[in-house]
Amino acid sequence: MKKLLIWLPGMLSMLAACTEAVEIPARAPEKQSPVRVELHLTTEQQAATRAMDENCIRDVNLYLYGDTEYHFYFPSVSSPLVFNVLPGNYRSYAIANAGQDLGDKNAFKIQFYETAVDVMESSDAIPMTDRGTLAVDGAGRCTPSSLRVTRSAAKIAYTIEVADAVAPSLRLRSVQFCNLPLTIRPFDSGSISSTVEANYYDGEAMPVGNERRTAGTAYLFENLQGSVDTITDQKDKCPENAPACATYLRILAERSADKALVEYIVYPGENNTSDFNVRRNTWHNLELVIRGENEIDNRVLVYDGLYYGTANCHICTGDQVTFDVTPYRTSRSRNYAYLGIEAGDEYAPASAGLLWQDNKIVTGFTLADNRLTVRTNGQRGNALVAVYDAGGTILWSWHIWCLPNDRPQDDRYTNRAGEQFLVMDRNLGAIGTDLKTRYGLVYTWGRKDPFTSNEVYNAAGRKDRFINHWPTIYTSNGSEAKTYDLTYMTRHPTTYVYTGWYAKLYTYYDNALWGDPAPVDTYGWASAKSVYGPCPEGYRLPSRYTWTAFENYVFPGEPYVVGAFDNGYWFQRFRGDTKGTFYPVPVGNDDFRLDRDGVAVMLTGAASEPTSATPYPTVYFKFEINSGWTNFEGGKGKGLVRCVRE
Incomplete structure (x- = not known):
């Protein structure tokens, strides 16, 4: 029993002589009762292939660890899951498609739970898991309101074809996946898989029937065998150089002349x-062309990049704008292009909100069916809005450019080589003609979201200078840079990262981020528009030769104006x-460094290496007239953008 000691001021003399205190029993805490909870279970939505339903959830084991531990088994699943627990905060573990009641497991044992491949093969359902936190209040409301389970297997889609030139002499016989894990620990994601060969098996060889072409889909448990950095040519990605337990595809073909078998390993x-990692819940697409007994053309695509919508800037010329916020997949091997491959409902946004605005223009949001409507008061201004998951994490963000009855027009440029470009008539984010509003917004290389040096209103309605109010990260070396990768930048669009050598930051000289993965001295672009480009739909970042018309090669250093x-x-x-086209210079603005001739700072989609070991950290791809040639110089930091038609 708790004891409460009460000392009365008027009895000090008596208390000085007494040794026994007055005891009053404390009030017993109110006993809580379990509450009824409804919890939804979701997964990525994709079309089912073969006999395997990628979205099927047949049974669920749910474990909750808090002041009280719970285990619930649902032999069949309907939405929502219904159960009774005491209000409180829990760590949650969900195991779908185990095929049985797994029984009680304490918080330590659950970490080492293993799923056997037999479970997937016997039930034709992919094991899925989720680990997170769950808060239940006294009314039975839980946060988050749904759990998103992740598949423990990767999807491998393959197409194998014998080229026309060798078709008379070769025919496909069988396809087989080898070195497949017998088990997986779903709550031990990201660590290197076992290197003990006894923990792997070879899948069944699938007959082809002496055909020239075959295609199929397989679902394989995660197998992370790391990378071999010394492999620089795909022809050297072979058993002699591969980790012993790396998963591979074995293709057998028959030679017509003597019926001998020819083996191909992919x-x-x-x-x-160099990479030998098959990660869970990723989609690999193998497009293989056999061109001879010793030659195979291997094309491997891993769609593991995630983006939302069809552009990162939307122009509002009235009092609202509606746009797509569907989650899609992209890939570095496709240079972060807009591919239109839907990622599924598992990644769909749960809510939307305002991050900042330079004028009080945003009045509300409507998010429904992967479409976001941003309502405004019809005035000019810029805003940055975002969508969030159920836990409040930013998934993606967009620049809303409000220009009532004033949609930007295009100017036609003809450059030095006679190439023509349709270029926007103003900088991205420019909303007026005065000294403060005509420059537009500021962009850091490789990032889609703008910054501004002007005063803005944040989500709470407080007005402040952007660069003073929002956080800035200072870093100077490559190891720190790895912390601030694309995922970090996407989830923290208002965090400015400053470095002494900006190119070493999260970009790692990845020129594909802004759509030019292999910049060379040619006109045009090296690839399609990148999902990290800041321009509106129909526009992209310019190629590096958009402005060579400005160069005066008769009098070097003097622009044609x-x-x-x-x-x-x-x-x-x-x-x-x-007539000309106007490029403002932000005179007196400390956030810009001007060219010696006063030419506007400008960004392009073409990347170049820094020209020195210590380039200017606040300027990158500076558009200048220099030595008779329009060029770009060092450093990656921040500057203005003018978009060009795709």
């Missing part, structure tokens, strides 16, 4: 050369242009 992974410098230049869009 290793899936996250690239065509119309009139004199006046807080910027009216550049000639083509030779002999008498």
Whole structure:
């Protein structure tokens, strides 16, 4: 029993002589009763292939660990799951498609739970799991309201074809996946898999029937065998160089002349050369062409990148704008292109909100069926809005550019080589013509979300200078940079990362981030528009030769302009242009570094290496007139953007 000692001020003299205190029993805590909870279970939605239903959830074991531990088994699943627990905070573990009641497991044992491949093969249902937290209040409401289970297997889709030139001499006989894990620990994600060969088996060889072409889909448990960095050519991704337990595809073909068998070995992974990781819940697409007995053309695509919608900027010319926020997949091997491959409902946003606005323009949101409507008061301004998952994590964000009855127009440029470009008539984010509003927003290389040096209103309605109010991370070396990768930047769109060598940060010289993975001295682009580009739909970042029309190669260092410098230049869009197109210069703004000729800072989609070991950290791809040539110089930091038609 708890004892409460009460000392009365008026009895000090008596208390000085007494040794026994007054005892009053404390009130017993109110006893809580279990509450009824409804919890939804979701998974990625994809079309089923073969006999395997990728989305099937047949049974669920649910474990909750808090002040009280619970285990619930649902032999059949309907939505929602219904159970009774005491209010409180729990660590949750969900195991779907185990095929049986797994019984009680304490919080330690659950970490080492193993799923056997027999479970997947016998039930034609993929084991799935989820680990997270669950908060239950006294009314039975739980946060989050749903659990998203993740598949413990990777999907491997393959197409194998014998090239026309060798078709008369070779025919496919069988396809077989080898070195497959017997078990997987679903709550031990990301660590290197076992290197003991006894823990692996070879799958059944699937006959082809002496055909020229075959295709299929397999579901394989995760097998992470790391990478071999010395492999730089896909022809060297072979058994002699591969980790002993790496998963591979074995193809047998028959030679027509003597019926001899020819074997081909293909290793899936996250690239065509050095990587030997088959990760759970990823989709690999193997497109293989056999061109001879010793030659196979191996094309491996891993769609593990995630993006939302069809553009990262949306122009609002009225009082609202509606756009797609569907989750899609992309891949570095496709240079982060917009591929339109839906990722599934498991990644769908749960809510939307405002991050900042430079004018009080946003009045509300409607999110339904993967469409987001942003309502405004019809005034000019910029805003950054985001969608969130059920736990409040930012999934993706968009720039809303409000220009009532003033949609940007295109100027036609003809560059030095005669190539023509349709270029937007203003900088991205420019909302006016005065010194404060005509420059537009500021972008850091490789990131889709804008910054601004002007005052803005944050989500709470407080007005402040953006760069003073929002967090800034200072870093200077590559090891720190790895912390701030694409995932971090996507989830923290208002965090500015400053570094002494910006190119070493999360970009790692990855020129594909802005759509030019292999910049060379040619006109046009090296790839499609990137999902990390900041331009509206129909536009992209320019190629590096968009502005060569501005260069005066008769008098090097003097641009072709119309009139004199006046807080910027009216550049000639083509030779002999008498009207020009205006590029403002942000004079007096500490957040910009100006060219010696006062030419506007400008960004392009083409990347270049820094010109020195210590480039200017706040400027990158600076558009300048220099030595008779329009070029770009060092460093990656922040600057203005002008978009060009795709």
